[in-house]
Amino acid sequence: MPKPPEAGTQAPDFTLPGLLLDGDAAERREYRLADAKGGPLVLVFYPGDDTAVCTKQLCEYTSDLERFTGLGATVWGISPQGLDSHERFARKHRIGFPLLADPDREVAKAYGIAVPGLGLRRSVFILDADLTVRWKHVALAGLTFRHSDELAAQLAALG
Template identity: 40%
Template sequence: MGEWVEEGDRAPAFTMTADDGSKVRLGDLKGGPVVLYFYPKDDTPGCTRQACAFRDQSEALKKLGAKVLGVSPDDAASHAKFRDKYSLNFPLLVDLDHKAAEKYGAWREKNMYGKKSMGIQRSTFLIDSQGKVAKLWKRVSVDGHDEKVLEALKELP
């Protein structure tokens, strides 16, 4: 099981397909902060609230120069449906084989009603303009998380 990428570490590079079929490379986003968040599944209650909170904060995020990227093991068709249903205004990235989640440490053993399985631990990585992890939230509780991310963005040098 992958170790968490910690604050101060270089953010692991990735290239993933987005909901619109385009390729997104972390290396292409240098020069501004990136809010990279891992979530378990499209169109489930917690994931929907989280995505809609980031959607609703898009003006504030834009003012701070931040790009938001959501990542889950769902495929591009599922992402596109989720995006359109809630008018999401940021890319949802496909991590079918959970390689990116493993690199960041977000692919973990979960225990649901005594049944163990592997899955995404809801987590957010704030990556600074130099490509380093400036802040990490390992176990995200959805309500109010968008505000915490905005606060951390304001503290970036």
């Protein structure tokens, strides 16, 4: 299995189905990493929709979304659940950024964070405008998460 990409290396490319809530509508489409080129991207790999830590993490990032966008960044969440699960989760908690489905964990494997039989390690990768990894955090247990303040500081350092 590949190791997580190191800072200064190109992020593994991918295309995944995803959805974004827009009011009451859920816009479903393909998300290609290459389409994010031109601005910082925060990739949030989380183990599961509507689980305690994941809910707290994604709700915090939604609450602070203007802070991230104010730094020019886009946020994408990625987990193994399908789009129907993502839509229920996003609607229930009003998640304000796209949730991408990686049911075969191919992207998690490419990023070196898949755990056989368990899913994936809670991880955050901050990519610059050229899609180069500038910062990462890969959790060992996944019982905690990196808070918005830490992510915003890393994004500000890109400027």
